Amino acid sequence: MAEVTTVGAEWxxxxxxLLAAFAAAAVVLDGLLTARTEGLPxxxxxxxxxxxxxxxLRQRRRAPLSADTLLWRIGGGGLVVAALLMVAVVPLGQWVxxxxxxxxxxxxxxxxxxxxxxxxxxxxxxxAHSLVGxxxxxxxxxxxxxxxxxxxxxxxxxxxxxxxxxxxTAQEPLWFxxxxxxxxxxxxxxxxxxxVRGPFTPPVGIDVAGGVLxxxxxxxxxxxxxxxxxxxxAGAAFAVPMFLGGGAGPLLPGWAWVLVKTGALLAVxxxxxxxxxxxxxxxxxxxxxxVLLPAVLVQDxxxxxxxxxxx
Amino acid sequence: MTLQLVLLxxxxxxxxxxxxxxxxxxxxxxxxxLEVMVNAVILAAAAxxxxxxxxxxxxxxxxxxxxxxTVEMATGFAVATLWxxxxxxxxxxxxxxxxx
Amino acid sequence: xxxxxxxxxxxxxxxxxxxxxxxxVVDSMARAxxxxxxxxxxxxxxxxxxxxxxxxxVTVLMMLMEMAVMAVYMVMYMGMNPALxxxxxVHSKRAALAVSVAAFVVLGAGAMLVEWxxxxxxxxxxxxxxxxxxxxxxxxxVMVVVSPVMVxxxxxxxxxxxxxxxxxxxGDDLDRRPPRDPARGGVGR
Numbered sequence: 001m002a003e004v005t006t007v008g009a010e011w012x013x014x015x016x017x018l019l020a021a022f023a024a025a026a027v028v029l030d031g032l033l034t035a036r037t038e039g040l041p042x043x044x045x046x047x048x049x050x051x052x053x054x055x056x057l058r059q060r061r062r063a064p065l066s067a068d069t070l071l072w073r074i075g076g077g078g079l080v081v082a083a084l085l086m087v088a089v090v091p092l093g094q095w096v097x098x099x100x101x102x103x104x105x106x107x108x109x110x111x112x113x114x115x116x117x118x119x120x121x122x123x124x125x126x127x128a129h130s131l132v133g134x135x136x137x138x139x140x141x142x143x144x145x146x147x148x149x150x151x152x153x154x155x156x157x158x159x160x161x162x163x164x165x166x167x168x169t170a171q172e173p174l175w176f177x178x179x180x181x182x183x184x185x186x187x188x189x190x191x192x193x194x195x196v197r198g199p200f201t202p203p204v205g206i207d208v209a210g211g212v213l214x215x216x217x218x219x220x221x222x223x224x225x226x227x228x229x230x231x232x233x234a235g236a237a238f239a240v241p242m243f244l245g246g247g248a249g250p251l252l253p254g255w256a257w258v259l260v261k262t263g264a265l266l267a268v269x270x271x272x273x274x275x276x277x278x279x280x281x282x283x284x285x286x287x288x289x290x291v292l293l294p295a296v297l298v299q300d301x302x303x304x305x306x307x308x309x310x311x
Numbered sequence: 312m313t314l315q316l317v318l319l320x321x322x323x324x325x326x327x328x329x330x331x332x333x334x335x336x337x338x339x340x341x342x343x344x345l346e347v348m349v350n351a352v353i354l355a356a357a358a359x360x361x362x363x364x365x366x367x368x369x370x371x372x373x374x375x376x377x378x379x380x381t382v383e384m385a386t387g388f389a390v391a392t393l394w395x396x397x398x399x400x401x402x403x404x405x406x407x408x409x410x411x
Numbered sequence: 412x413x414x415x416x417x418x419x420x421x422x423x424x425x426x427x428x429x430x431x432x433x434x435x436v437v438d439s440m441a442r443a444x445x446x447x448x449x450x451x452x453x454x455x456x457x458x459x460x461x462x463x464x465x466x467x468x469v470t471v472l473m474m475l476m477e478m479a480v481m482a483v484y485m486v487m488y489m490g491m492n493p494a495l496x497x498x499x500x501v502h503s504k505r506a507a508l509a510v511s512v513a514a515f516v517v518l519g520a521g522a523m524l525v526e527w528x529x530x531x532x533x534x535x536x537x538x539x540x541x542x543x544x545x546x547x548x549x550x551x552x553v554m555v556v557v558s559p560v561m562v563x564x565x566x567x568x569x570x571x572x573x574x575x576x577x578x579x580x581x582g583d584d585l586d587r588r589p590p591r592d593p594a595r596g597g598v599g600r
Contacts, residue, residue, distance in 0.1 A: 068439065068441065068442070070442075071441060071442065071445065100464065101464055101537065101539055102464050102465045102468055102539055105465065105468045105469060105472065106468055108472055109468055109471050109472040109475065112472050112475045112476045112479075113475050115475065115476060115479040116445070116448065116475050116478065116479045119479055119482065120441070120445070123441050123482075135483070138479065138480070138483060141479075142480075145476070161540075162465070162539060279597075280597075282594045282595075282596070282597075283595070283596060283597030284597055285596070285597070286596030286597045286598045287596075287597040287598060290596075290598050291598060312416060312417060312420040312460070314522075314527055315522050315523050315527075316420075317420075317424075317457070317461075318518075318522035319519050319522050319523065320424040320427065320428065320457075321518075321522075322514075322515055322518035322519045322521075322522055323428050323515055323519070324427060324428055324431055324450075324454075325514065325515070325518060326511040326512065326514045326515035326518070327428065327431040327432055327435075327511065328431065329507075329510060329511045329514050330435070330507050330508060330510075330511035331434065331435045333503070333506070333507040333510060333511070334435075334502065334503060334504050334506075334507035334508075335435065336502050337488070337489065338488075339481075339484060339485055339488055339489070340435070340443070343434055343435075343443065343444075343447055344435075346447060346451075347431045347434065347447065347450065350427075350431070350450060350451055350454050353454060353458070353470065354427075354454045354457060354458065357457070357458040357461045357463055357466065357467075358461060360461070360463065361461040361462055361463070361534070362527070362530060363527065363528060363530055363531065364530070364531050364532060365462075365530070365532060365533065365534035365535075365538075366532050366534075366535075366541075367535065367538075367541040367542050367544070367545030367546075367550075368545060368549075368550065370463060370466060370538070370541075370542045370545070371542070371545055371546060371550045371553050373463070373466050374466065374542075374546075374553070374557075375553060375557065377466075377469070377470065377473065378557045378560070378561065381473065381477070381561070381564070382560060382561070382564045384477060384481075385564045385565070385568045386564060386567065386568060386571075388481070388484055388568070388572075389567070389568040389569075389571035389572040390571060391484070391488065392484075392571070392572040393571050393572060395487075395488055396574060
């Protein structure tokens with residue numbers, strides 16, 4: 001194992017706070033970019049997280065007739081939990097909440113849990129529009145998930161370990177993003193897709209009255225929206241030990257570099273939304289299986305050959 | 312958490328799955344019963360691996376069980392889809408005459 | 412410490428068995444599917460507690476994905492809406508109950524009464540690495556067999572379930588390009 005120390009469970013509060021801060025920063029950045037595009041004043045965008053939280057906490061909760069409340073709430077509330085569990089294995093410099101020896105597979109499990117959670121959010125509302133949103137998410141997920149899984153394999157092969165601390169230290173000669181660009185791009189696509197953001201917004205599209213968000217109100221809506229941004233932040237944080245060298249960097253200590261790199265990648269992932277058109281699930285299905293999957297498999301082959309040749 | 316206790320839990324799961332597999336009328340529910348039974352087998356195999364013979368060959372057996380379960384589910388649902396399209400029904404009782 | 416392990420094991424075991432029973436008892440297909448998912452997740456975590464972290468977490472991953480897709484099939488075949496409607500479609504319920512109770516008694520008695528042998532060998536320091544090395548070394552045959560079986564399952568499943576053959580898509584002489592599909596793909600093939 002690398003020189004990573006496991007801290008106690010009480011530090012989970014700090015992890016949750018950092019995740020919330022990054023999610024709020026993503027919301028602010030998205031608001032600022034929207035304000036700039038539409039020529040609106042920038043000021044309100046800075047307060048957007050606080051405004052929306054206050055508004056949604058005050059809003060009256062409503063549910064459609066015969067909604068399956070148990071499944072609906074589990075789906076909605078689970079997104080934030082999944083994001084928090086994802087960052088539990090990410091090392092912040094030399095500290096980590098859980099030095100799981102199969103950290104990569106754990107992250108993969110959490111992003112598959114998002115499949116179930118978004119579908120449950122769509123199903124539980126007993127409404128046609130949200131059901132369509134949930135099914136659209138599954139259609140997109142079938143397309144992006146396999147390329148994402150194979151993209152996660154590439155750094156694990158190069159570092160000969162599934163443990164995030166070891167993958168981070170294995171990048172000391174050269175960061176993985178430099179010689180695994182295809183895996184990195186597919187990984188970023190996967191993160192944007194499981195956060196239902198960027199070009200992957202048909203599940204919450206305006207053509208289905210907001211999709212899975214259609215019937216949500218009050219604190220449930222807050223949890224789902226916060227969950228989406230939290231998943232984006234968690235995905236950006238996970239990319240740091242996997243592709244961007246962990247805490248490596250001059251001058252600043254390891255944990256500062258992890259935060260800086262997470263912030264930078266998160267900004268790029270937020271920025272992507274307004275520069276790519278929304279994909280349609282049936283079109284993306286073919287792209288995912290015929291273009292992305294072979295590309296990532298070839299990338300894995302290249303990585304494996306390099307590792308075998310290196311010794 | 313001794314071997315006997317884990318195997319007892321696995322036996323309970325197996326019995327529940329057996330009830331489902333025998334009694335359910337709908338094809339997909341029978342398959343869920345089978346899934347619960349394979350779940351029990353996975354648990355029992357993992358327990359026996361840890362308590363009796365923890366070398367890697369046993370884990371490979373567990374992987375084979377997982378793979379077998381996926382294959383069974385995939386083929387089962389493909390056949391159920393075909394059955395539903397051909398006859399418009401999903402009841403096992405009516406499936407005894409699949410020929411023709 | 413061992414008390415915590417026991418509490419964790421018994422709560423996971425209870426969740427697994429209770430949700431397996433719920434699969435056949437609840438009113439809606441989505442609830443039945445996710446009760447099964449919960450049962451599998453609980454068993455996966457027990458497998459992690461039995462020191463096989465890779466296999467346990469892979470079980471959880473596979474089962475969550477499988478249940479998410481299976482829920483779509485359940486709704487498709489049973490036509491349920493999210494509102495809960497009582498449904499109980501069983502045949503020979505009493506015989507099935509008798510058989511399952513008998514099976515539990517036999518298996519449970521076997522589990523408790525058999526003289527289990529002493530543990531043979533020690534687990535490797537890194538269980539996951541040992542599994543990987545076994546798969547790539549002495550047990551390579553398993554890998555070589557499972558992979559084509561998986562591909563064959565994918566192909567076979569699609570062939571069984573698809574209702575349009577390649578003659579529907581490419582014409583009687585298999586020469587029409589682009590193929591005639593209800594929705595075009597993203598690559599333009």
